[in-house]
Amino acid sequence: MEEQKFTTVSIPKPLADKVKKFTEKTGFTSLSSFVEYLLREIISESKEEKIGKTEKDERVLDLEDKLRRLGYM
Secondary structure, rough: OOOOOOOOOOOOHHHHHHHHHHHHHOOOOOOOHHHHHHHHHHHHHHHHHHHHHHHHHHHHHHHHHHHHHOOOO
């Protein structure tokens, strides 16, 4: 089995404290495990959204997003 390597990510202490309190009510054993879960979910969702989309589809979605942020949609 390959040994996993880790890195450190810094977040503001007040946010870390809030997350720790939140994770006490869940099955997560640590702040790190919760953040790792969230990042994996975000990456997974991002990959799923892109599956099957053509480059043209991506450009149309980007344009629609820009128009929506500008208030045109």
